[in-house]
Every structure is written in structure tokens, then in C-alpha cells.
Amino acid sequence: MARWKPNARERLTQAALDLFAERGYEDTTVIDIAQRAGLGKTTFFRHFQDKREVLFGDGTLDALLGRMIAAAPPDATPLDAMAGALDALGQRSFTAARRGFLARRQAVIAANPELQEREALKNLGLTASIAKALMERGVPEVTARVTAELGALASRIAYERWSASTGDEDFGTALRLALDEVQAVSAAR
Structure with a gap:
């Protein structure tokens, strides 16, 4: 069973930034970001309204x-x-x-x-x-x-x-x- 890791918000932000830099913003999905951070899509949407918002805070x-x-x-x-x-x-x-x-x-x-x-x-x-x-x-x-x-x-x-x-x-x-x-x-x- 996977262990819970803290700082989901920061991990999502870092994963998004890495993916946007590697693939481009248009070619990155919310699912890609969540997977790179080791989280699920639901967790992403608990923290951010959409993939644009991941770089801008709340x-x-x-x-x-x-x-x-x-x-x-x-x-x-x-x-x-x-x-x-x-x-x-x-x-x-x-x-x-x-x-x-x-x-x-x-x-x-x-x-x-x-x-x-x-x-x-x-x-x-x-x-x-x-x-x-x-x-x-x-x-x-x-x-x-x-x-x-x-x-x-x-x-x-x-x-x-x-x-x-x-x-x-x-x-x-x-x-x-x-x-x-x-x-x-x-x-x-």
C-alpha cells in the first residue's frame, strides 16, 4: 500500500511546471500532472480549479x-x-x-x-x-x-x-x- 506523502499542492505545482516546460502547456493534461505528482485527478481539483491555475495560486x-x-x-x-x-x-x-x-x-x-x-x-x-x-x-x-x-x-x-x-x-x-x-x-x- 502506498504511503501518504505531504505537500500535494507543491508537488502538483512542480509537476505541472516540469511538464509544461518539457511538453508545452497545450500538450499537458490534468491527468498528466496528477500522475507525475503521484496523485489522482480528484486531488488535483481539490487544490486547483483548472490547469492554468496551477501556476497562479488561489x-x-x-x-x-x-x-x-x-x-x-x-x-x-x-x-x-x-x-x-x-x-x-x-x-x-x-x-x-x-x-x-x-x-x-x-x-x-x-x-x-x-x-x-x-x-x-x-x-x-x-x-x-x-x-x-x-x-x-x-x-x-x-x-x-x-x-x-x-x-x-x-x-x-x-x-x-x-x-x-x-x-x-x-x-x-x-x-x-x-x-x-x-x-x-x-x-x-
Whole structure:
């Protein structure tokens, strides 16, 4: 009898990434992913809605960002509340140990228009979550939306720089630099 192995979600994600890189996204099925992970199709669907979602999570980042923004000090500016939340998220998700996985993930996404579309939609949702969390702090709608857009832009710039670097720079450093640059450009007239 087979022994139960932990981390089904992570095993499914790794199996999907491996198969997408080997065979291509279109030529990989949910059954292929589940079998490679040593699991069944039912287990796959317990964790993910579809095979696209296996590379994008389940919305927990949106909720996590919302909680972190809500927990910012009451006197924090909207940009500081958002920056602190993005920095904390980066320390959790964009670590040196995950750099290789994230680079492979990005290569698979870049090779497939359907995955590019899903990534764009996820990014829009994340931006909307940031704006909503800021508005729940009492930030006016336009200020919240602009802050969220600036944060999203800075995050994309930081991610591109961080993933391309070969040094020990952490994501938080790249994010703070990108936020400073985006803020400086937005303040220039």
C-alpha cells in the first residue's frame, strides 16, 4: 500500500511546471500532472480549479495583501501601507530559494498566450485588492487606485530586476528601489 506523502499542492505545482516546460502547456493534461505528482485527478481539483491555475495560486495573495495593508500603522500614508504589505509579501514569496522555480515559471508563461492572459488578469485582481484595502482604511478612491497602480508597476519592475539578477539582492530591496523611482517619476511635472 502506498504511503501518504505531504505537500500535494507543491508537488502538483512542480509537476505541472516540469511538464509544461518539457511538453508545452497545450500538450499537458490534468491527468498528466496528477500522475507525475503521484496523485489522482480528484486531488488535483481539490487544490486547483483548472490547469492554468496551477501556476497562479488561489487568490490567497490578494487576501494576504489586504490583511497586511489593514494592519499598517494608522498614521501610515497609503503608499507606505501598500509598500509595507508588498515588501512583506515579497519576503514570503520571492526568496532566493524560489528564484529558480519562479524563473522557470515565468519562461513557461512567456511561451503561452493563454497563461499570459491569466497572469494579466491575476495582476489586475491584485491591483484591485490593493485599492480596496486602501479604501477600507479610509483612503479616497482615486488616491487608492493610483497608489495601487503605482505599487503594481513598481512590483513588476522589481520582479523583473530581481529575477534577472544573479546576486544576493533580495526582492524587498528591488521593490523599495522601484517604488522610489516610480514615486519620483509620478511626482515630476
